[in-house]
Amino acid sequence: MHHFAVNRQGKLCCEEYPLEEIARQMGTPVYVYSHATLERHFKVFDEAFSSIPHIVCYSMKANSNGSVVRTFARLGSGADIVSGGELARAIAAGVSPKKIVYSGVGKSVPEIEEALRRGILMFNVESREELERINVIARRMRKRAPISIRVNPDVDPKTHPYISTGLKKNKFGINIRQAVEDYEWAARQPGLEVVGVDCHIGSQLTELSPFVDAAKRVRRLVDKLLAKGMPIRYVDIGGGLGIRYNDESPPSPKEYAKVVASVFQGLDITLILEPGRVLVANAGALVAEVLYTKKASPDSGKKERWFFIVDAAMNDLARPAMYGSYHAILPVGKAPARRVTADVVGPICESSDFLAKDRVLPLFKAGDLLAVMGAGAYGFSMSSNYNSRPRAAEVMVSGNRCEVVRERETIRDIFRKERVASFIKGSGVKR
Numbered sequence: 180m181h182h183f184a185v186n187r188q189g190k191l192c193c194e195e196y197p198l199e200e201i202a203r204q205m206g207t208p209v210y211v212y213s214h215a216t217l218e219r220h221f222k223v224f225d226e227a228f229s230s231i232p233h234i235v236c237y238s239m240k241a242n243s244n245g246s247v248v249r250t251f252a253r254l255g256s257g258a259d260i261v262s263g264g265e266l267a268r269a270i271a272a273g274v275s276p277k278k279i280v281y282s283g284v285g286k287s288v289p290e291i292e293e294a295l296r297r298g299i300l301m302f303n304v305e306s307r308e309e310l311e312r313i314n315v316i317a318r319r320m321r322k323r324a325p326i327s328i329r330v331n332p333d334v335d336p337k338t339h340p341y342i343s344t345g346l347k348k349n350k351f352g353i354n355i356r357q358a359v360e361d362y363e364w365a366a367r368q369p370g371l372e373v374v375g376v377d378c379h380i381g382s383q384l385t386e387l388s389p390f391v392d393a394a395k396r397v398r399r400l401v402d403k404l405l406a407k408g409m410p411i412r413y414v415d416i417g418g419g420l421g422i423r424y425n426d427e428s429p430p431s432p433k434e435y436a437k438v439v440a441s442v443f444q445g446l447d448i449t450l451i452l453e454p455g456r457v458l459v460a461n462a463g464a465l466v467a468e469v470l471y472t473k474k475a476s477p478d479s480g481k482k483e484r485w486f487f488i489v490d491a492a493m494n495d496l497a498r499p500a501m502y503g504s505y506h507a508i509l510p511v512g513k514a515p516a517r518r519v520t521a522d523v524v525g526p527i528c529e530s531s532d533f534l535a536k537d538r539v540l541p542l543f544k545a546g547d548l549l550a551v552m553g554a555g556a557y558g559f560s561m562s563s564n565y566n567s568r569p570r571a572a573e574v575m576v577s578g579n580r581c582e583v584v585r586e587r588e589t590i591r592d593i594f595r596k597e598r599v600a601s602f603i604k605g606s607g608v609k610r
């Protein structure tokens with residue numbers, strides 16, 4: 180469910196605001212987020228877990244724009260962070276540190292110190308060495324660091340290999356069989372306070388069974404730890420619930436919540452959820468303008484094929500290039516009736532620079548606008564300046580209002596931080 184739809188005049192709108200209007204005011208490429216969709220998704224997800232004490236910790240890496248995070252924070256969301264940058268953003272957006280969980284395999288010393296200073300809910304620790312380091316830092320700061328161990332339950336999430344994280348061969352977490360030993364070690368350290376168990380098995384999961392398998396393995400571990408007298412108060416089962424990009428039929432938050440909550444029935448714990456994609460993906464679209472069209476040189480006997488070259492590229496939306504992901508392409512204005520098979524590609528000098536491949540699309544012409552749907556998650560947050568392209572603007576719509584939530588970068592922004600080495604001839608020459 181989202182708030183992008185064609186209005187009576189045949190124009191694609193975000194809530195009540197025509198995307199054409201946004202493109203005219205802001206230029207393209209531009210990310211457009213629907214505030215109503217964000218709110219709706221958060222509420223539906225949160226309410227699905229109402230039968231059990233829980234905290235929804237929005238996984239910020241999906242979309243860390245301050246207005247997006249603040250929208251969730253105002254509804255009571257916590258944050259799942261993976262860096263010091265995300266910690267600063269979460270706090271700036273009004274997330275309570277008491278609702279921040281810190282994930283990731285490579286937390287640095289300054290990052291750990293800052294999280295301790297802020298008093299976050301817990302560190303989701305991914306290795307024995309990280310446990311040791313957090314212990315040393317916490318002792319030096321005369322604090323006790325609340326920790327859970329991210330266990331790797333070795334279940335196959337049946338998703339794209341690059342976004343599965345819960346298999347033995349993945350770099351994430353500590354093997355669930357070895358975790359008891361590490362928990363026992365952690366419980367003896369003066370700088371550590373064992374508070375929880377954590378797992379996250381992957382992203383864009385479209386079936387329930389991997390979640391259930393992982394949850395059951397985590398439950399067994401929790402029972403074991405409780406029996407050893409460890410005060411486990413939080414069980415964090417990560418994120419990963421998938422969305423419909425094309426023809427997937429992922430479980431609803433309700434179905435997901437039902438099976439997960441039932442596994443932890445009877446335990447005196449607070450469940451922590453780390454949804455990312457499911458909250459934001461369908462709340463965003465990337466609007467681009469067609470720069471050129473051209474016919475592909477025909478393979479013998481094959482039907483004609485087109486390239487639509489647009490002003491958005493893999494630096495703006497990396498998912499198709501990285502994972503071969505599908506994003507629906509919709510015309511923003513009135514679409515030409517003739518349909519052709521086409522690739523939607525960007526201006527970047529890589530053959531992987533495509534936004535859509537082999538699609539039946541209206542025969543767009545230069546100057547037409549199109550919307551790349553489902554771009555709210557892992558869109559802008561993964562964007563880069565590759566090919567020295569300034570990053571796109573981001574806007575948020577609420578009803579008939581539309582405001583910039585991140586300005587388009589300028590070309591000046593791209594090399595502002597660079598210096599010319601003094602030993603290069605002519606370095607004194609002013610640019």
Ligand SMILES: *Cc1c(COP(=O)(O)O)cnc(C)c1O
Pocket residue numbers: 238240241259282283379381382383417418419420453454455456457
């Ligand atoms: C990426 C990530 C999430 C969110 O995953 P989604 O598929 O976007 O829900 C949650 N937890 C951790 C530890 C992650 O790395």
